[in-house]
Every structure is written in C-alpha cells, then in structure tokens.
Amino acid sequence: MSGIVSYGAYIPKYRIDRKLIYKAMGWLNPATFMPGEKAVANYDEDSVTMAVAAGIDCLNGIDREKVDAVFFASTTPPYVERQNAEIMASAFDCRADIRTADFTDTLKAGTTAVLSAVDAVKAGSAKNVMVCTGDMRLGKAGSAQEEIFGDGAAALLIGDNGVVAEFGGSFSVSYDFVDHWRGTGERFDQQWEDRFIRDEGYTRFIVEALQGLTKKCGMESSALSSVAYPCLYAGDFKKIAGTLGLSESQCVDPLAGQVGYTGTADPLMHLVGALEAAKPGDRIAVVGFGAGADAVLFEVTEEIEKTRADRRGIRKHLAARRELGSYEKMAAFRNLLPTEKGIRGDTVAFTALSTLWRNRKEVMGLCGSRCKACGTPQYPVQRVCVNPDCGVIDEMVPYRFSDRKGALFTYTGDNLAFSPNPPAIYGFVDFEGGGRYWFDLTDVDLEEVEVDMAVEMSFRKKYVDEKSGIHGYFWKAVPVMV
Amino acid sequence: MTFHEEEDIIMAEGIKDKVAIIGMGCTRFGERWDAGAEDLIVEAFKEAIEDAGIEKKEIQAAWFGSCFDEVNVGKAATPLSLTLKLPFIPVTRVENFCATGSEALRGAVYAVASGAYDICLALGSEKLKDTGYGGLPDFSQVLGTRNRLIFPNITAPGGFAMLATRYFAKYGLGPEEGKEILAMVSAKSHKNGARNPKAHLRKEISVEKILKAPMIAWPLGLFDCCGVSDGAAAAIVCRADLAKNFRSDPVHVKSMQIALSSGEELMYTDWDGTYVKTAVKCAARAYDEAGIKNPREEISMMELHDCFSITELVTYEDLGISPRGKAGNDVRDGFFNLDGKIPCQPDGGLKCFGHPIGASGLRMMYEMYKQFQGKAGDRQIKDPRIGLTHNMGGFPAMNLISVNIVGR
Numbered sequence: 033m034s035g036i037v038s039y040g041a042y043i044p045k046y047r048i049d050r051k052l053i054y055k056a057m058g059w060l061n062p063a064t065f066m067p068g069e070k071a072v073a074n075y076d077e078d079s080v081t082m083a084v085a086a087g088i089d090c091l092n093g094i095d096r097e098k099v100d101a102v103f104f105a106s107t108t109p110p111y112v113e114r115q116n117a118e119i120m121a122s123a124f125d126c127r128a129d130i131r132t133a134d135f136t137d138t139l140k141a142g143t144t145a146v147l148s149a150v151d152a153v154k155a156g157s158a159k160n161v162m163v164c165t166g167d168m169r170l171g172k173a174g175s176a177q178e179e180i181f182g183d184g185a186a187a188l189l190i191g192d193n194g195v196v197a198e199f200g201g202s203f204s205v206s207y208d209f210v211d212h213w214r215g216t217g218e219r220f221d222q223q224w225e226d227r228f229i230r231d232e233g234y235t236r237f238i239v240e241a242l243q244g245l246t247k248k249c250g251m252e253s254s255a256l257s258s259v260a261y262p263c264l265y266a267g268d269f270k271k272i273a274g275t276l277g278l279s280e281s282q283c284v285d286p287l288a289g290q291v292g293y294t295g296t297a298d299p300l301m302h303l304v305g306a307l308e309a310a311k312p313g314d315r316i317a318v319v320g321f322g323a324g325a326d327a328v329l330f331e332v333t334e335e336i337e338k339t340r341a342d343r344r345g346i347r348k349h350l351a352a353r354r355e356l357g358s359y360e361k362m363a364a365f366r367n368l369l370p371t372e373k374g375i376r377g378d379t380v381a382f383t384a385l386s387t388l389w390r391n392r393k394e395v396m397g398l399c400g401s402r403c404k405a406c407g408t409p410q411y412p413v414q415r416v417c418v419n420p421d422c423g424v425i426d427e428m429v430p431y432r433f434s435d436r437k438g439a440l441f442t443y444t445g446d447n448l449a450f451s452p453n454p455p456a457i458y459g460f461v462d463f464e465g466g467g468r469y470w471f472d473l474t475d476v477d478l479e480e481v482e483v484d485m486a487v488e489m490s491f492r493k494k495y496v497d498e499k500s501g502i503h504g505y506f507w508k509a510v511p512v513m514v
Numbered sequence: 515m516t517f518h519e520e521e522d523i524i525m526a527e528g529i530k531d532k533v534a535i536i537g538m539g540c541t542r543f544g545e546r547w548d549a550g551a552e553d554l555i556v557e558a559f560k561e562a563i564e565d566a567g568i569e570k571k572e573i574q575a576a577w578f579g580s581c582f583d584e585v586n587v588g589k590a591a592t593p594l595s596l597t598l599k600l601p602f603i604p605v606t607r608v609e610n611f612c613a614t615g616s617e618a619l620r621g622a623v624y625a626v627a628s629g630a631y632d633i634c635l636a637l638g639s640e641k642l643k644d645t646g647y648g649g650l651p652d653f654s655q656v657l658g659t660r661n662r663l664i665f666p667n668i669t670a671p672g673g674f675a676m677l678a679t680r681y682f683a684k685y686g687l688g689p690e691e692g693k694e695i696l697a698m699v700s701a702k703s704h705k706n707g708a709r710n711p712k713a714h715l716r717k718e719i720s721v722e723k724i725l726k727a728p729m730i731a732w733p734l735g736l737f738d739c740c741g742v743s744d745g746a747a748a749a750i751v752c753r754a755d756l757a758k759n760f761r762s763d764p765v766h767v768k769s770m771q772i773a774l775s776s777g778e779e780l781m782y783t784d785w786d787g788t789y790v791k792t793a794v795k796c797a798a799r800a801y802d803e804a805g806i807k808n809p810r811e812e813i814s815m816m817e818l819h820d821c822f823s824i825t826e827l828v829t830y831e832d833l834g835i836s837p838r839g840k841a842g843n844d845v846r847d848g849f850f851n852l853d854g855k856i857p858c859q860p861d862g863g864l865k866c867f868g869h870p871i872g873a874s875g876l877r878m879m880y881e882m883y884k885q886f887q888g889k890a891g892d893r894q895i896k897d898p899r900i901g902l903t904h905n906m907g908g909f910p911a912m913n914l915i916s917v918n919i920v921g922r
Contacts, residue, residue, distance in 0.1 A: 375646050375647055375652070376647070376652050376669075379652050379654075379655065380654075381652070381654040381655045381662050383659075383662070383663070384659035384662075387659040387660050387663065388663060391660055391663065394664070395663045395664060408782065410781050410782070411781065412660075412664060414777075414781070418776075418777045418778060418781045418782045419782060420776065420778055420782070441680070441787060442676040442677075442679045442680040442683070442787050443676060443679055444671075444672045444675035444676050444679060444731045444732050444733075444734075445729075445731065445732040446667070446668070446669055446671065446672035446675070446730075446731040446732075447728075447729055447730055447731065448648075448649050448669045448671055448672065448730055448731060449667045449668065449669045449672060449731075450667070451667060455729075455731070455732070456666075456667040456672070458666035458667060458668060458672065459666075459676060459679075460676065460787070460911070462783050466783065467781070467783070468780065468781055468782060468783045469780065469781060470665070470666050470668070470780065470911065471666055472666045472667050478732060483679060483680065483683040484683075494663070504663065506663060506664055
C-alpha cells in the first residue's frame, strides 16, 4: 500500500484585510474588490521557508533519516539555479544520499510532484518521499491578482508504511493553455482575459480531470467524501461542483476569504484540510489546475487518527493569525515600494559560499554538537567543549537544535539595526535539554515579548543580497504556537 | 618535587610599580569634521610629548590602537609611524574591540616592564565620523564569514540592552524603576561632562528628559547610549626608576589586566545574564596585583566603560564596589557623583566625553593622570590615591575587559 504517510501545512501568521488593499489601490481598478482577508508572508519568508515550515509540521515525530527524496513544487522559487529542494533538504537535516527535485512552471506542479513521489514509492526506488510546496505569487499594485493571491505551503510524506491515505489513482490532462504566465526574470504575474480563463480552462479542465478519474476508478462522484480544487472565481467554483454533481459538503472550503489562492500549494493545502476532518474509509480527490489538470484520489485508512493530534495543518495555522494592518507594509515587504533603508540596510556584507558549504549543517540545519564526555549540547559546532568543567577536545557528536523548543533568556527591540519590520527583535534562547545561543526573533511584536517566553525555531530568510542575487537563510526564534 | 606542586610554583612578579606614565595628551573629542585621523594623532602626540618634556627620538617603541579606523587610515601601524615620522622604531598596531586604547597602553607598559625598553609611546585614535554611520558601523561586515551567517541582526545598543532586560527581570525592577536608575547614571555623567572642555557632549541633562528620549534598543533610550566621536589620546611611559628624571608627579601603574570570554556566556547556560563575567575575573586579578583588599574603601576614583548606562551600573557590582543587585541604591545615594565616595566618570565618561574607540582606554587614563596631578579644573577630586579604569570590548556575552589600576 502506498500513499500519504504524513501531512503538514503552513499559513503565514500575517493576514491583510482585503478592504485595506482596496482602500489603497481600489481607485485604480474599482472592479477588483474581494471580500475577506488573505495570508501574507512576512518579509523574511518566501516559498522555500514556508514549504520548510509545512515540511517540519509534516515530519513531526518522524525520523528524518527515513526520508529518501525531497521534492519541492512552486512557481516562485527564490533560485532558478541552485536547487530549492536541496535548500529544504538541508534545513530538514536529511541524509546526503537522497534524491531532490524542483517541480515548477505551472500551478499544477504540486499535484504532479505528488504523482512523481507515488511513482517512486510504487517503483521501489524510494521508501519515503517528502513533497513540499509553497507559493507566494505577486500581482502588481492594484491588480486583481493582488487581491486574490495568498501565501501558503503544504507538505506530504509519500511512502508505503503507516499510510494514512492510500493512493487510489489519478487522471491528468495536459494543455499549453496560457492563462497566467511569467517570463524569465519577471516578478509579476500576467494573465489573459478572465472570461477566457474561466470558460475555456478553469471550468473545463478540472471537470475533465475529475471525470476522467472517477471513470478510471469506476466510481460515481457521489462516492467521494470530499473534493479539493482551487477557487479562481467564486461563482465558477460552485458551477464546477454543479457540473460534477457535487454537493456543497463534498467541496473542500477553498479558504478564499481567509488565505487566498496559494498557487502551487493550493490543492495540497486543501487536501491537508480535508485529511484533518477525514475518517477512515473517506475518499478524497484533489485537483491541481494549471496547464491542464491533475486529479488524484486518496482513500483514508485507520492510521489517520494517529497523526492528527500532532499536526498543525490548516486548522491551527488558520487560528494563529494576526493582522498586518497596513497595505503599505505589505507593499514594502514585497519590494513594491522602494523604502529608505539607511546605511545599515544598504550595506550588505558579502556571503562566503565556501564558508556556507563548510558550515552547511549548522547554518541550514541548525545542527550543533553534543559533548560525549559531559553531555552538553552546544551551538554552533564546537571542537572544544564549552562546559568550563569539561573542555575536552574533539569528543563531539552532531546535535540538531531546529526541532527543540526553548525559553527566551533575554531580548531587545533594536531601532538602530536595519530591519524591514522594525524594531529588530533578537535575544538569547536557552534550549530544552541544554544549549544557548542568540537569534533574531520574528512574527512577534515587541510588546508581546517577555523574558522566559517559550520559543521555537523557524527557518527564515536572514538577508537578501540583491546585488549578488543571494538569499541567505538561517533560523529565527518565534513564539511557540499555542 | 614537581613543578605542579603548589609550594613550588614560582609566581610571576607582575608589573606593579615598574612603569610610570610621564606624559599624556588627549584631543577634544567630538564630531571633528575638521580633522582626519592624522590630525587627531598629531594633536594628541604633541600634547603628550610636550607634557613629558622629551624629544621624539627618545621614544624607543610605540603601540598604535585603532579599531574601525581601517576605514580612515588603513590597516597596520604605519599610519602612526608615517604620520609622526617615527624614525624606524618598532611600532605595533593593536585592536581588541572597544578596549583597543587600553590594549595600546598595555603593550607599551608591558614592554617597559619587561626591560626591553626604557621609554615607549601608546597612542590610540579613531575617526568614526568618516564611516557615515550614526552609532558604530555595521558589525556584519567585520564579525567573520561564519558569524555573518548566524549572528542576529545585532548592534552595540541592542547587545547591551539585553543585559538590562535580564537585570530588570532578575531583580524585579519594572521598566520605569529600572530606567530611572539608568537615567540617574547618565545624568551624573552629563553633569561631569558639562565641566570638561574636551568632552563631546557638554550639557547637563535632567533625569526627566533622559526618560523621555527616543528608544534606541529597548529598554535603552538615546541618553543611555554614549557619544560616537572622533578623537585621539596618547601616553608616554617609562621605567618607574627613571620617571622622576622627567617630572615630579608621574603616575605609577599598579596593574593592567585583561580577561576574555571563553564562550560560556554565549553557549553555556550557567551565566545569569545580569553581569559581565570577564569583568569579575579581570577585577580580581587586578586587585590582587595592585594589592587592593577592599575596593569600596581603597579606590578613590574610576573611569568605567559606560558605553551604555546599564554597562556602568553592572560594572559597579562586577568590580565589587556595590553588592549584587544593589548598585541602584548607591546610584540614588550619589555614591558615584563627583562629590561622592568614589567619583565615577569625572570627565563625563564615554557617555559625554565620547567614544572614539581606539582612543577611549587612553582617554580614561588621561583623566586619572590629570586628577592625580591636580589639573582637572572644576572636576578636581580631592587627594585621590588609587584610580581605576575599566575598558570593555564586545558584547556582554562575548567580550574582553581591561581593568587598570594606577596611583601616585
């Protein structure tokens, strides 16, 4: 039996009320108004960091040594040369003898990556494949895309042992249907006329794929417990359900008014949402739309109950929200507004990539050492034990801090340091089980921070060196999600 | 008998009373848009050599301190030798964060104490106002390629603010109460600095105004932070037994110690974050060498590294002057005021005299020297016997401390 062994999701903490977007930019295109709010990645998040967060949610309690492949799907990868999946595998602290791949260029890349993972497991070339997907597509200021697009991520572990949802079949259609596009080096999404997308693509391909799937599997659509497909147009979302003969309760809420359309991640986020509510025996179909469509069927097993409590998934992330409160802030975070950074923001120290390579486990994977003689965990990697009563040399074993919680020993909110979201908050973390180091904090306001606050580690962009095109990643402390 | 049996250990003699300071110079500190590092070097040197009454050719070796000065004068010790046209003598550049000035002096003093030379020059200078920064330049450029990847987005005020956060938490001080104590520390220094013609910031500031200042790094506001300045300071040191040949009132070095972090503060969890571990270790060694048993009674005056008000507050405790957690009481009692038991920062300190990094340690010593000689003007302390300077480089969690004790 092969299928989903574990699942996870991530929704960035910040949400913006679409009224704020409309208030700022609605004068330009009055027809863009949409209700509700959408999820906005913080300035230090991108498709990779969000997918890492979803991946960590998915890997909760699972030995990372078991992962044989990491696939990443996104249309907004930070790098076009330097494999983004490999950045993620380093962040997860995976083994080196694994396979990694990026799936990109279309919003159905997420479901395609899942199908490739299923194929690899079925073929026996991998026991466990991580599929992580994250997207943060950018619309121009005042565009409909700016209202519709939300940021988010999902991750699935595909394997053949402890399957919570068995792969039940798939049906794909592939067309060079140019609805949205972005050329090399372009930042902003472009699209052809909405009526064309809606009538010629959206309402056809999802139906075609799903009908192909049910036919192939010899079942009626009424036999599906839930169906997850993206919502590009609210009215036509319902129309698709009607064409397929699906009731409202069968359609997974696309969260258009809470998260927005999260691109490549969208169908898998909704699949995770469906799994959270599923019972053994449920049949869930998920459809990825873009350049055609992939429809994939899963049948939930008895194992589902075991994973549920430990996953943050969609539901807990939806609850952990805070208002960004300003369109201008969102625009600045996305570099839509050139902002005055001052000399500290304009000066970016160079990145020694050879240093990064040598220290990749400690930088990307937040791995330090633990002394075999006295047991003291320490970060970063030390050769001489830091315990003053020990001090032995070269008696260290690797020790990963990224999945350890800690207490905030002390902190400050710094207005002198440059931060895209001032003040720059940083402090010391004392880790459960030992070890102390200083880290930036993120996703928190200074007023909420206090000594001894419980924190956990989150993989983030530390800096972007625009001149060299280098995105520097590291770990920051965030309040533990309640 | 082995060497390791205690009674057999031959203790090092140390440097107590082996070296004397016979001349000092210090520029006006401040935003010296008119002066480059070379001008500042010459200004300090000229005063020092005239004060010592020696000729340049009598200097046998020199130590040059500069930290961020690479942006102005470049690396190595040649900026000093070229500027002063030192005639092919040994010149060494030292850099040890913000304790660089004390390190230049320590190099010169230890060289004389070793017997290698009779007369040496120590000169520190810093031209920070050519960096373009308000505050110190960005650390991410200078902390090393690995640290650049993992250090937080830290600045000097933020690094020290975390000391205040922890201090307030441990001793149960609410932000208002804690900040008020810190404000009193700064207000005292402003009062002293206003009386110092060479100081960068010469204005008395009330506690109320200090408390209302803009926040720099929570909980430190603008007036909790020292000035960032241009300046230079210099000392001529010689063998103690020769000192009276040059002047009747030389100042004798009792001890010059430094202590550096071992990594425990940053990476191990037994440091409570409310004090500076190196300062405690360093002070103990300095007191031992200088023969000081009860610092609260024996020390006459101090220049402490008050880069931030909180640094000065915890240093009162680290030096064994105030009991742990009780420095605030001494502050409220005026113990460290110019007319208190141990006047602290009589020249205004880093807070008001300013902080050109390479010069600061020497500037502290300049004030001790002038006080001993009775030349401190309105700031004159009556009959000082023992003076202490405390110079710090780095952050509370990763630093070096220099504690220096001098007397008549």
